[in-house]
Amino acid sequence: MSCSGNPSSSGGGGGGGPCGACKFLRRKCVAGCIFAPYFDSEQGAAHFAAVHKVFGASNVSKLLQHVPEHKRPDAVISICFEAQARLRDPIYGCVAHIVSLQQQVVSLQTELSYVQAHLATLELPQPQPPQPQVSSSTSPPPLSISDLPTISPSVYDLSSIFEMGMSSTWTMQQQLRPSDHFFGVPSGSNMGGGGELQALAREFLQGGQVPAQPSPGTSGSASTVIKRE
Amino acid sequence: MNPTKRCAACKYLRRRCPKDCIFSPYFPPTDPDKFACVHRIYGAGNVSKMLQQIPVQARAEAVESLCFEAKCRVEDPVYGCVGIISLLQTQIQKTQSQIAQTQAEITIAQTQSSQFM
Numbered sequence: 336m337s338c339s340g341n342p343s344s345s346g347g348g349g350g351g352g353p354c355g356a357c358k359f360l361r362r363k364c365v366a367g368c369i370f371a372p373y374f375d376s377e378q379g380a381a382h383f384a385a386v387h388k389v390f391g392a393s394n395v396s397k398l399l400q401h402v403p404e405h406k407r408p409d410a411v412i413s414i415c416f417e418a419q420a421r422l423r424d425p426i427y428g429c430v431a432h433i434v435s436l437q438q439q440v441v442s443l444q445t446e447l448s449y450v451q452a453h454l455a456t457l458e459l460p461q462p463q464p465p466q467p468q469v470s471s472s473t474s475p476p477p478l479s480i481s482d483l484p485t486i487s488p489s490v491y492d493l494s495s496i497f498e499m500g501m502s503s504t505w506t507m508q509q510q511l512r513p514s515d516h517f518f519g520v521p522s523g524s525n526m527g528g529g530g531e532l533q534a535l536a537r538e539f540l541q542g543g544q545v546p547a548q549p550s551p552g553t554s555g556s557a558s559t560v561i562k563r564e
Numbered sequence: 565m566n567p568t569k570r571c572a573a574c575k576y577l578r579r580r581c582p583k584d585c586i587f588s589p590y591f592p593p594t595d596p597d598k599f600a601c602v603h604r605i606y607g608a609g610n611v612s613k614m615l616q617q618i619p620v621q622a623r624a625e626a627v628e629s630l631c632f633e634a635k636c637r638v639e640d641p642v643y644g645c646v647g648i649i650s651l652l653q654t655q656i657q658k659t660q661s662q663i664a665q666t667q668a669e670i671t672i673a674q675t676q677s678s679q680f681m
Contacts, residue, residue: 391610394607406642413646428633429646433645436649443660450670457673457674
C-alpha cells in the first residue's frame with residue numbers, strides 16, 4: 336500500500352515537490368503539511384483521491400490533528416483502507432468485510448464445538464453411538480449491522496488485513512464451508528499411514544505450532560504488529 | 565415549514581428541511597447524535613454525494629454502515645473499524661489453531677484405540 340506508514344519527511348514544499356495530497360488538491364505543499372509524511376508524490380495522490388472522496392481533506396486533516404504524531408501512520412493506513420473499501424462497496428464499505436469475518440468466526444466456533452464433542456466421545460470409557468455429521472450446507476445465522484462488535488483490542492496487525500484477499504470477502508452473501516477451515520492434521524478416517532500421522536500429531540501438540548497455511552492474496556509485505564499504548 | 569418537523573441533519577445544519585431532503589428518511593429528529601457522528605467524520609456534503617450514487621432501496625443500509633464506521637472512528641480515532649477487523653482475524657486464527665489441536669488429539673485417541681483393539 337503506497338500510503339506510507341513510515342514518515343519519510345517532516346513536510347512538503349521542499350525540493351521533492353508537493354506531496355500526493357497537495358498534488359491532488361493542486362495546492363502549494365507547505366512545510367509541515369500534515370499529509371506529506373503519509374502520501375508520497377507518486378502513488379500517494381491516487382490513495383489520497385479515495386480518502387478525499389469519502390472523508391474530505393479537511394475532515395482527515397482534523398482527524399490526524401487529534402491523533403498523536405506517532406500514531407498517525409496507523410491512522411492514515413486505516414483511513415485509506417476504509418476509504419477504498421467504501422469506494423469498492425458504496426453500500427456497506429468495510430462493514431461487509433467485518434460481517435464476513437464474524438460469520439467465519441461463528442462457523443469456526445461451531446466447528447470447534449463439533450470436534451471437541453467428537454474428542455469427548457473418543458475419550459469416554461464406553462463406546463458411543465456415532466455422532467451426527469455436521470452438514471456442510473449449514474450456514475451461520477444471518478448477521479445484521481446491529482450485531483457488530485465495538486471492542487477495542489490492544490494489538491493490531493495491519494499488514495494481515497491487506498493479505499486477507501479483500502476482493503473475496505466483500506459480499507454479504509459469502510457462505511463459508513466448515514471444511515474450508517480444516518488444515519494441519521487431517522481427520523483420522525484414513526489410517527493408512529497411522530504411524531506417520533501419529534508422529535505428526537504428537538509433533539504438533541508438543542511444539543504448540545500451527546502448521547503453515549497459505550493465506551489468500553498474499554502480497555508479501557512484512558508483518559507489522561502495532562501495539563496500542 | 566414547522567421547525568420541529570426538520571430531520572436531525574437539517575436541525576444540525578440549521579437549515580430548512582425540504583420535502584425531498586436526502587437525509588430525512590434516515591436521520592429522524594429523535595436521534596440527533598447519529599447525524600452528528602456521521603457529519604463529524606464524513607461531512608454532510610460527502611454523505612449526500614454518497615447517498616445520491618446509491619439506489620434508494622439500498623440507502624438505509626448504507627447509512628447504517630456509515631454510522632457504524634463513523635462511530636468506530638470517533639471511539640478509536642487511530643484504527644476505527646479496522647481495529648475490529650484485526651480483532652476478528654486474530655479470533656479466527658486462534659479458533660483455527662484450537663480446531664487443529666483438537667483434530668490432532670482426535671487422531672491420537674483414534675490411533676490409540678485402534679492399537680488396543
